[in-house]
Amino acid sequence: MGQDGVPDGTAEGGGSSVTTLDVTWAQAWTRAAAQVVAEHRDELVELDRQIGDGDHGENLHRGFTAVLAKLDGLTEPPGQVGDVLKLVATTLMSTVGGAAGPLYGTAFLRAAKVTATERLDAAGVVAMLEAALEGIVVRGKASPGEKTMVDAWTPAVHAAVEAADGGAEPAAVLAAAATAAEEGAVATDPLVATKGRASYLGERSAGHRDPGAASSALLLRAAAEAAA
Amino acid sequence: MGQDGVPDGTAEGGGSSVTTLDVTWAQAWTRAAAQVVAEHRDELVELDRQIGDGDHGENLHRGFTAVLAKLDGLTEPPGQVGDVLKLVATTLMSTVGGAAGPLYGTAFLRAAKVTATERLDAAGVVAMLEAALEGIVVRGKASPGEKTMVDAWTPAVHAAVEAADGGAEPAAVLAAAATAAEEGAVATDPLVATKGRASYLGERSAGHRDPGAASSALLLRAAAEAAA
Amino acid sequence: MKKLINDPADVVTESVEGFGLAHPDVVHVRTDPLYVTRAGGPRTGKVGLVSGGGSGHEPLHAGFVGVGMLDAAVPGAMFTSPVPDAITPALQAADGGAGVVAIVKNYTGDVMNFELGAEIAEAEGVTVRTVLVNDDVAVEDSTWTAGRRGVAGTLCVEKIAGAAAERGDDLDAVVAVAEKVVANVRSMGVALTACTVPHAGRPSFDLADDEIEIGIGIHGEPGRHRVPMAPADAVTEQLLTPVVEDLRLGDGESVLLFVNGMGGTPLSELYVVYRHARRLLEERGVTVTRSLVGSYVTSLEMQGASVTVLRLDDELTALWDAPVRTTALHW
Amino acid sequence: MKKLINDPADVVTESVEGFGLAHPDVVHVRTDPLYVTRAGGPRTGKVGLVSGGGSGHEPLHAGFVGVGMLDAAVPGAMFTSPVPDAITPALQAADGGAGVVAIVKNYTGDVMNFELGAEIAEAEGVTVRTVLVNDDVAVEDSTWTAGRRGVAGTLCVEKIAGAAAERGDDLDAVVAVAEKVVANVRSMGVALTACTVPHAGRPSFDLADDEIEIGIGIHGEPGRHRVPMAPADAVTEQLLTPVVEDLRLGDGESVLLFVNGMGGTPLSELYVVYRHARRLLEERGVTVTRSLVGSYVTSLEMQGASVTVLRLDDELTALWDAPVRTTALHW
């Protein structure tokens, strides 16, 4: 669903059929993201309750509910992938609050800037993910290993690059990214947080999954499924 | 203990040996009272928690602890029964607070006034109990059946009069009063309170024992046992 | 039970000592017997104002000692009326020669202890008049009860009588205005949780997770009835309606609306209650011209709130607005 | 979870609406986006002061809007920093032409959202300077944390910077005095019970009946370590010692001692803590010249307290004493 499915007329390379992701996919991703956030709201609240302040699921749910309303209220269909991502960015920025609002807001804003196009190929998907991670790092100044959402996005970008380099199609690139993000989120469990609210706990933050890494994995899986 | 035990030299009537209670008994009563209050402190708190504010046991315990300290601090032994009761009265009045402080304070003060003597015979015991009840009623303006300590003292006085009329000795008069007070306290269980803090509960005060009636029974039993 | 206390037997004294240390410019604390007076002592010729009662309702009453309100406060043990031995010297200390008004919440214990304390003070030459506060509409005022209790409305009586005394009203006039407030103020409270008296060590009543207790007093006594937990607006209506009806508030009247926290309630929730109570009053044509929201007459750490309405006229409004400089009320 | 709220999603808006209705003489509430300004708007030529953060800490920050303190406050969702969309107009509304100081508690979310909000306001022509408050000594200030949190000391920064702005200090001077307060104020808190965020519906952490959590923040976050329940004096010492040591307070210095309740703590207990904290300071030769005791920077209905010490000099003392007319602080 949402995947263009039409072999790209100007496909290059060794005869592989090349698909691209378009604005329909972007909308499908957004809707899928809103749905997984709603489904996992309580789980994310619980993760944040363990090592934070218990609002992460609620904040994202409020944000994506607003995103859906914005999407439904559009009078003209968005023309470019970036239009959808920009709507997501600004809405999250103005409704989520907390740490996640600016972080995801900046991620989607940067992603939107590099997707001012009607179609994304594998390289486009990689560029989008790289821009998103860059936005998170610019805003939050965290490095990998600090037990934040960076620990989901970094391996995701890595896996996406690798998949694209290996000739994978956009959907497969996203799937690789999602899987890596999920592994990255799980890998935050033993880490001691040194950024964000969990850092106040010191050693006691170990043994819990970072909520932002968990939600990042959910968002990336939604992207992959919208493309599948 | 504390009972004089010496047949009264001027005994009248049909050859029965008459005993009297003296200041030693009054002190023994006071100490016994302090002890039962300490032992039943939590029980009285619990009764008051049910239909009041949960302080009755604590208040009496604070009061009788102060009474003991005063008694121990006396430089001269008290000469009359009333001296002991007056010490109890003023100490309770100035340390118990709440409803029970003025009520017991006034009871012991009135009782002290009619026991300005070295010895109490059965009639003297009756007069003492009557004066105590009168003090409680003057201070609290409750009638029997309102679920207050009056419901322990009224039958106690009644039983004391009856016993004395029947020729009982002081110890037996007190024992009859204590038993009647105990029955009176139990009989407050089904009553709906119309005086004191329990009255705020209306119908919901039924099914609980009045804490002041319960403590009154304890004090009267202590008096009887000090005379036995 | 977890509390920031040392020995339960010392909590009142230690707390009042701390209070005195923190606010030497406003109050002076005397121990043994324990009472609190206005810093600087009584003003000659001013009617003195004294209140008191069991502790556990802080800032009531010691928090209301200061210019424009009380001259002295007598804190009893937790939830236990103070003894005459403390009341008498407090009445004496508040006397500036113009007599003293004792503002007493209508509880059997408080009434009797103040009666005794006043008797002795009078014997020592202090003219004492007593005003009983009985604003709690949860309790029927009938021969079937000890009469209505004094709860949060007490603050209104103390503030307004305090202003009258401060501006130089004589004893009769201060008593009259205090009684006018008593006649025009009503309250009703709800508990979401019970409180734990330190020496008891367990909650004053047991309340299920989905129940609330309507018509509670401020001593951890259970209320009049227990109802299922409901949204704040519905609870507010259950508190406000009997208050308004008992006052027979009519279209066009002006009131003070006071939403009081029981000690453990977040301020944010009190404003949610205030918002709806105000709407309900407005729907009845009643104008809220003065407001107070906060935890002023508490029941230790109890969660819950009470709604107090005071019918205002120009005199009461002006006295409410008059300056007050206590640790808990200040304007 | 029992709370006096309606829908958890509406609690902040309804509460702030009620707040605005109750205090029209002091504040003005704007909704959508939600922020609170001083009644009467900004004073031309005065440096504006804005703060904000997640809700659930009431009276912080909206309760500190008024003459002598804040010009605007931005309440976020419960325990969630407000969004730039609300921060920007609040900064604009506070601007009297002399620039605005944003007082931001040092949390990742607050810092980032205020950064974004300020960026947009600056693009609209408002000069914004930000002061980060990070008084919580429970958190190590190192590369191993997001830096120390801002907790109850924030009140001191807002009060003193507010007084400086009110007396006409320019932007640089207000920032300088705010930073001076930040440099000299430290806090440490303890939780006896956790709090429950409305949308979460269960306590923010689990604490056994005989345990307390030392070093908690104000967002229901767990603290640094868990210890057995102890008498108030012992707990007070555990709070005060790290504060004093971090400040390197020496013999002969003067301080403000601020004992803050976390929302569900009886005032009487706060004074017990105050009493011992003051003694401990005096034993070190430190003089407590100013005091504040009450629940000002809270964590919903959490039971617990924090101890804040501010090193005073003549300038800070005079600014602390300067008149303030907000709903929560008034003198």
Ligand SMILES: Nc1ncnc2c1ncn2[C@@H]1O[C@H](COP(=O)(O)OP(=O)(O)O)[C@@H](O)[C@H]1O
């Ligand atoms: N500096 C940072 N860089 C990247 N991610 C961060 C940073 N700080 C926090 N986060 C992420 O934000 C998540 C928490 O988001 P949320 O609960 O919405 O915010 P808050 O901590 O303000 O309540 C954390 O789990 C973490 O993944």
Ligand SMILES: Nc1ncnc2c1ncn2[C@@H]1O[C@H](COP(=O)(O)OP(=O)(O)O)[C@@H](O)[C@H]1O
């Ligand atoms: N008007 C009254 N007359 C007689 N006894 C009363 C009256 N009011 C209360 N009492 C007694 O006082 C007891 C409560 O005492 P206590 O708990 O010490 O006082 P308080 O109600 O002030 O907390 C009641 O159980 C009742 O027996």
Ligand SMILES: [Mg+2]
């Ligand atoms: Mg969070």
Ligand SMILES: [Mg+2]
């Ligand atoms: Mg009692």
Ligand SMILES: [Mg+2]
């Ligand atoms: Mg009592």
Ligand SMILES: [Mg+2]
């Ligand atoms: Mg948050």
